[in-house]
Amino acid sequence: MTRTALYARYSSDAQRDASIEDQLRLCRLHSERQGWQIVDSYADRAISGASLLRPGIQDLIADAQRGRFDLILTESIDRLSRDQEDIAGLYKRMRFAGVRIVTLSEGEVSELHIGLKGTMGALYLKDLADKTRRGMRGRVEQGKAGGGNSYGYDVVKRLDGNGEPVRGDRAVNETEAAVVRRIFRDYADGKSSRTIALDLNQEGLAGPGGGAWGPTTIHGNPKRGTGILNNELYIGRLVWNRQRFIKNPDTGKRVSRLNPKSEWVTQDVPELRIVDQALWDQVKARQQSLTLGPQEKSANPLVDRRRPKYLLSGLLKCGRCRGSYSLISRNLLGCATARDKSTCDNRLNIRIETLEASVLSGLRTHLMDPALFKTFCEEFTREVNRRLIERGATIAAWRKELEKIERELDKAIDAILAGTPPQRLKDRMQVLEDRRAELKDSLATAQEPPALLHPNMAETYRSRISTLHESLRDEGTRSEAAEAIRSLVDQVVLTPEYGELGIHLRGDLAAMLAFAVGKEKPRLLVGTGSR
Known part of the structure; x- marks a missing residue:
């Protein structure tokens, strides 16, 4: 049976959750008539179709790429996306994953649907935006608010003579x-x-x-x-x-x-x-x-006032309020929420050079527990290498089988030339030719597995971090080394502990593994998280 995933979406708070259930109910009825097996259903509530940054559609894409189902069924193409680029990209990804897209409105989706419906969806969004702006401008010209409410005012709720809500008062x-x-x-x-x-x-x-x-x-x-x-x-x-x-x-x-x-x-x-x-x-x-006025030092006065970006800029968080740690003087960092809003009791500050030295030390020794990281790297390397070997063995088996089929076809042709009636070999040759075409197609789309990971990946990571630490002292390599370090650190959390600031590093595990492997974006690391 065809494994099928259902998808439903509605776009505004003015619509109802029942819209999702109605869409899914119709899709289930269609699946039953077709004899399809429903694997799962996905939905996005009160989210615009102008972007693919929706949890439901992202889960759908991820499961499709894992081979969980063979077909996506939805009410219409615009339920998936109204953006031309997004719907075209989604169609290409699903086709590569071997997943068909079928809608109740259009039937099985093809390149023609993508082109026409994608254009219509984009025009719909533009027309909707233009109509919304015209309505808002009309309200403003009548002395009514055209957007959200400001502090100091209440929204007046009343109905007109037709019972419709009057907006903007x-x-x-x-x-x-x-x-x-x-x-x-x-x-x-x-x-x-x-x-x-x-x-x-x-x-x-x-x-x-x-x-x-x-x-x-x-x-x-x-x-x-x-x-x-x-x-x-x-x-x-x-x-x-x-x-x-x-x-x-x-x-x-x-x-x-x-x-x-x-x-x-x-x-x-x-x-x-x-x-x-x-x-x-x-x-x-x-x-x-x-307001800053003209100064003699620079044509742009902000250049002279601008503070240099430090190594960990944008990565520092307060462990109490989760707000940012920012500069409160030239070289001193403090909790911005405690300083600006007084709603956090973390009043401990730290000098930039002290923090950077501690973080660099932690990168070399304490970013993750050395023993645990080593064990993880060993298991990760073993599993990845096993899969790479299996992938390589599969491709090698396909090539070997293709060579065997070519030899059998040559023998069949020789037999026909030697006088064997073609009818006796016709069915066998057809099977061999079909299998040959299938193998050629598989080999044409197969990706060669990357090189195997070295089992000593944890030590490789440690030595590369040490090299980065030394590179920071060299002005010629400092900028590149700083960017590499920032990519490895997800967050630096500063928490008051017994009258002092405790510094806790949170690293991006995927970035660490990529760094240890020596690749920018290795495909085998996709999906690893942070810790």
Whole structure:
């Protein structure tokens, strides 16, 4: 029986979980009529089809590549993806894995479906985005909010004459509005955004979304209009389309881009004013005075203020709050959450050079328990080599069988030339030719196994780490060595222990094995995790 996997998806919170069950029910009925065996079902709830970064579809792809099923059945192609590149890539991967794609709408999917439906899906997403933006612009021009809610306001929920919800209405929340005015007054009086955030957190006043206050929540980015101090809605001016968001095709995350000022849509809403004009102007004047001005040292003043990136930048985490450890002075690191929000009690700091020396020492001796890592490497090497040998033996057997078939076909041809009636050899020759074609196809697509791993891989890893440590002292090789070390370390967790900071390294096991093998991305290491 054909082993079949079912997939279902709906894209927005406005839809229901029942949509998933309806899709799967129809797919099950179709599978039963076809006599297919259902192996498993996969689903993604309230996730857009514009990206493949969905847990359900990722599990489906992984299981397909493991050979768990022979066919994928779904309602329509756009359930799998609406992105042209993604659906084409998914089709190619499934075809390579020997897995067919069948939909209730299109039947068995071919290259023609991928081209046409992929284009239609992409156009659908663009049309949907355009319609959404038109609707939002219309609301803004009526003096209604075009996006999410801002701190200091409540969402007004009411229905129109047809019973439909009216969107975009806001009302001032007097409790939060008082906090907004206080922030503006404190900043105008000379307090820093960090000090204001600490004071609010110590008094137990919840920030936007109910979280803790941070400096960036208050000062934000004046150019992009983010942060409490830059929200023009507080002076009764609604600004929409200040920035747009573009999805990064590699990460699937949205990245903001500032729009030209000529494209901004501005509407006066005096009933939503919280901060008077004089106080707003004082804050803007102070922000302007703190802006970096031209300096003689460099054409770009930020170049002179920029701190150099240190070896472990971006890898340091606080063991108490899971926040980042960052520079609090030129050479001193501290918990950013404790310093900026005062919601973490980890006040222990550490010098950069001390931390780097400890981490480098740990890389050589304590990243993973030496005995356990050695045992793991031995077992890993043994298992990988066994599979490589089996793969090599299979390919060798195919070649040997192909040579034997060629000899038998030659003998059959010689027999026909010697006078044997062709009808007696026809069936046998057909079987041999079919098998020959099958073997040639298998050999054409088979990948030669890589070289066997050395059984002393753990020691190889240790010696290569020692070489990296020495390379850091040489200016010519420091940059390359630093990048190699950063690739091996997944996280450095700093946790207060008996009045001192305990340093715990978490390494990327796949990167370590690749490093020990001496390959950038060896296929045999795909799927190994971190520890």
